[in-house]
Amino acid sequence: MLTSVDKNLLREIADIDTLPQGAYNIRKNGQGIERHVTENIDIVTKTDKPGIDIIIKPYTKNENVHVPVILSEGLEETVYNTFEIGEYADVEIVAGCGIHNESDHNAKHDGIHEFFVRKGARMKYVEKHYGEGSGKGKRIMNPKTVIEVEEDGVAELEMVQIKGVDRTVRDTEVKLHKNARLIVSERMLTYLDQVAESNITVELIGENSTAQVISRSVAQNNSKQLFHLNMRGHAECRGHIQCDSIIMHNAQVSSIPEITAFHGDAQLVHEAAIGKIASDQLIKLMSLGLTEKEAEDKILEGFLK
């Protein structure tokens, strides 16, 4: 049964009010509570460790899978999920974790996700992290995402942490084969004394592989952020990292982009910037009739969109 707290969490992380269309697996407080499979998408519980295998048949088109996780009590868990995206499939996977912690115990979800995007397949992966609740226990999420994109495959990742996650270490590792393409869009907001770390390593192994990583963050109050975005070109390839942060109050942001070329035809670019909201942006929006607060919200909303 889904309570109103659960429904709210699901809305925040997966934009769903009721059970989603298509395949899904909903995990609550350490247990799978709802599951639906389709003709093309199978979901199987792992036997050796907690977690599930999601198997998408080759040539599956326009289908999606929701695999949200919700925690509504102080509980610590580590979950292993494996996604197999068959050749020439084109699917969207919506993951995400929502924690509602009213207790004084930490609530912690460590999700280890492994993806195989097979030849010519296309995957969009959306992951939202959200926390709420007034307990003293911390809300902690440490996702590890490992992706292998085979020849001509495309992986598009949207990774968002907007609210309420006290501690996070996100590790993302991607291997790209011939003609494979990766697009990563990371958004992060931290406030109070939250701490967030994101490590993304992309190995461009195959000829003509391309990768674009765009990370945008806002650090408020006393929060701390660390970004380590790393691209390694082993073949003729193109890679671009863009890491942008808005810093406010007494926050702290470190941005460490790293690029390494092991091949003469590797083209790699990194850009990183940290700064406060520009005063001319505020003045411009205020001169359209917005208050200073509204102008600030608008700028942050656009930046993190």
Place this chain on the structure above:
Amino acid sequence: MLELINVDVSLNGDHGKIDILKNINLKLDNKKIYVMTGPNGGGKSSIAKVIMGIFTPTNGKILLDGVDIAQKSITERAQMGVGYAFQQPPRFKGLKVHELLELSAGKTHTCNTCNLLYDVGLCAQDYMDREIDTTFSGGELKRVEIASILARDLKVALFDEPEAGIDLWSFQRLTETFENMNRNTDTTIVIISHQERILRLADEVIMIADGTVSEITSQEKVLSAIEQFDKNCRCSADCEREGYRNVNFG
């Protein structure tokens, strides 16, 4: 009607107080076009900024339809109908052109973003969903900025060197846009410019130099002064007149 009465502006610089504007007196009527011109650094933009509320006057009154707005905030003045197109508009990562224009138009005023963009010489289809980020050239940015002012229902519209970055082909469109605004609304239009073709739109020309109004005059006088200046030029080689090399001015 907008009135500036004995307006002074001083700012604190590295070497103490600097007087930016000194005893500015201006009376600007509805449905008229005023062009402010004069040397760089003379105080033209500062006058626009003190009207918008970006600078607060040290002394003096600014009356908008009889209400003193001198101590009001930027937001309050904007809500009362003052608008300012920046000389160097900011870029916004993540904010799309249509979103900025809708913000400008406000909740009560419906805006036709396609027409607005057309008025500033941009193709709506290409620009509507573009983010106003670093991919925008200076000229594109200026046009969106002008459109953001056209989107509003204003009592006073201030344009700070609107022609900068606008190519010759779009220039005609820009002047027509000002003429249309003048014809269709009661807005007091103030344009800061050095351009002859903008000067030709003026009901009155306000000359600003050394932080004061040095002269309020007509476009005919200014234009004939420019012509005379050109005629008196004897260099015959190196200066340009209306885009042509000055080779034979007898």
